[in-house]
Amino acid sequence: MTDDSTPNLPILESLHETMTGEYHPQVRMSPRASSIGHPCERRLTYSILNPGDEQPPPPLRRWTFAEGHMHEAMLWKLLQDAGHIGKFHVLSNQQPIVVDEDVDGRRRVLMTGHTDGFICPNDTEDRFPLEIKSMSIFGWRKLSTIEDLLSSPWYYIRGYVDQMQAYLKGTGANRGVFLFKAKQTPAAKDCQGTPVPIKAIWVNRDEERIEAIMAKARRVMDCVESRTLPERIQYDEYVCKDCAFQHLCLPDIEREGAIVIDSVEAEQLIRRLEELAPAATEYAKLRKEFSAQMRGITEAVVGPFEVVGKEHRRAGYEVKETQFWQSRWKRWQLDPVEAGVTIEETAARGA
Numbered sequence: 001m002t003d004d005s006t007p008n009l010p011i012l013e014s015l016h017e018t019m020t021g022e023y024h025p026q027v028r029m030s031p032r033a034s035s036i037g038h039p040c041e042r043r044l045t046y047s048i049l050n051p052g053d054e055q056p057p058p059p060l061r062r063w064t065f066a067e068g069h070m071h072e073a074m075l076w077k078l079l080q081d082a083g084h085i086g087k088f089h090v091l092s093n094q095q096p097i098v099v100d101e102d103v104d105g106r107r108r109v110l111m112t113g114h115t116d117g118f119i120c121p122n123d124t125e126d127r128f129p130l131e132i133k134s135m136s137i138f139g140w141r142k143l144s145t146i147e148d149l150l151s152s153p154w155y156y157i158r159g160y161v162d163q164m165q166a167y168l169k170g171t172g173a174n175r176g177v178f179l180f181k182a183k184q185t186p187a188a189k190d191c192q193g194t195p196v197p198i199k200a201i202w203v204n205r206d207e208e209r210i211e212a213i214m215a216k217a218r219r220v221m222d223c224v225e226s227r228t229l230p231e232r233i234q235y236d237e238y239v240c241k242d243c244a245f246q247h248l249c250l251p252d253i254e255r256e257g258a259i260v261i262d263s264v265e266a267e268q269l270i271r272r273l274e275e276l277a278p279a280a281t282e283y284a285k286l287r288k289e290f291s292a293q294m295r296g297i298t299e300a301v302v303g304p305f306e307v308v309g310k311e312h313r314r315a316g317y318e319v320k321e322t323q324f325w326q327s328r329w330k331r332w333q334l335d336p337v338e339a340g341v342t343i344e345e346t347a348a349r350g351a
């Protein structure tokens, strides 16, 4: 006889443990190319001076990172296969990059990083740095050009451009390419005539932008060497709330007024109220109109509906004084859900 009782295996619990296991922040001596676009130099400095204080990402975010690596590995494998039949080949997955300069005969490292590889035409010596990014289908739909990256409401997407410029500086290349992959397979209409559901955005070397990120890296390195911290950015709920060093940095910030309620249920309640509000208003208006139209009719048939009505009398009463609390809501910041980026994805910014 087969034993059909459910095996007592802690599959999900073990996966959770894997995702919440020990977290070892990278010890680094200079800013990472992938973070150089971050709007806060103080945060970049913390990550070098205080790596042991970096808060581990929450489990869902770690899950998102792991998923991103899977998508990247898949696309890399496909690129290798495509290279065998095409006019290019790919080279050097996770190639280290260093951006440095000579300061009075001393080599000063400003940024380090790893490209996802290089796309190399078979008929020239060119090597174009390659960066693979995966994202939700909603975010993916919004990105088709370099302008889309630069005008993104999300600082980490704008930062992609700085990341690529750092790679161009570090490799000496004049152009690089992003390959954007949606985590869900898009519909054919989303692919805008391209043969595969991948978007390629080429980026030209931009000396002005390179100089700006090198200047930023110099300021960070000055602070690192003098063991000081740059000024905080003006408090930004979206950037600071997500910062792995907020526990070191934020206690000094005096915020008057609002408290932060970190409750998914409360947020969902407000979202649902927002969804229902227009319908509730319309319902009340039409209900009144319906009663006005049917006034005096005690019984009727309207299409498939039976309508009944009668006169009601409401007893008069005095409204006693009471105290009650009424809360209202209004939107105060860009909404990640409306912007088409999942909460988990906003976290996958590599900062």
Ligand code: SF4
Pocket: 040, 041, 042, 043, 046, 232, 233, 236, 239, 240, 241, 243, 244, 245, 246, 249, 250
């Ligand atoms: S909490 Fe805000 S100001 Fe402080 S380091 Fe982080 S991002 Fe910068």
